[in-house]
Amino acid sequence: MRFDSVLAAADVPTLQAAVAALRRPARRLARGVTAPRAGLAQPLQFQVVIDERDHSWTFDRQGDRHRDQYRDGVLFSVDGSVEVSFARSGAVAPRVRLLTPELLLLWGSPASFAPILVQRIHGHWLLVTFEHERDPADRVTVVIDERDGVAHRSYGTSEITVLTEIRVMDDDEPAPPRPRFSRLQEWPVLEY
Incomplete structure (x- = not known):
């Protein structure tokens, strides 16, 4: 990986x-929060369970009664079910892709975010800045932890997303139930 x-x-x-x-x-469990950059709406919490080995995931978002899921090559969303590849399945729930950041839609076409700058910050964090090819002022960043290969933060053009918890699940650990999100008292403290 080339830096700077x-x-x-x-x-x-x-x-x-x-x-x-x-x-x-x-198999990983992640919880996080996302909020519009403008700050006009309340932050929303979410939970993701992803298993890269069998290419499956579940996604729950605060306020939604429906659980988005992907398993056995089929994406189940509020719009119904459709066969799609694992790499494309996260389009319905983009926060799922934070756990597989190489599948983010930012990597060049069709999103047109290139050039890219990778910087190491505070030891093991990678700050990846994507610049839109048609407007250099339009930039998106993700922060990837080199220790687990997961994007713990995403600063998009319209929203900010932060993972507040992430852990590897045991193989025999049951899938967590749909979460009951408690009221978010404050934005998570970000530490590097």
Whole structure:
């Protein structure tokens, strides 16, 4: 992985592979919060359970009665079910992709975010800045922890997302029930 140098669209496949190599496929539980950048709406909490080994996930969002799921090559969403690849399945629940950041839609076409800059900050954190090819002022960043290969933060053009909890689940651990989200008292403290 090249740090502190501007990477072009041609470098994207190599960078994606390097990001994927940081992570050992496992079953993970993550909880987090997302809020619009404008700050006009209340932050929403969410929970993700993903298993990269069998290519499955569940996604619960505060205020939604429906649980989005992907398993056995089929995406189940509020719109019904459809066959789709694991790599494309996160489109209905983009926060799922934080746990597999090499699948984020930011990596070049069709999102058109290139060039890319990768910087190491505070030891083991990678700050990845994506610049829109048509407007250099339009930038998106993600913060990936080199220790687990997961994007713990995402600063998009319209919203900010932060993972507040992440852990590897035991293979025999039962899937968690739909969460009951308690009222968020304050924005999570961000530490590096």
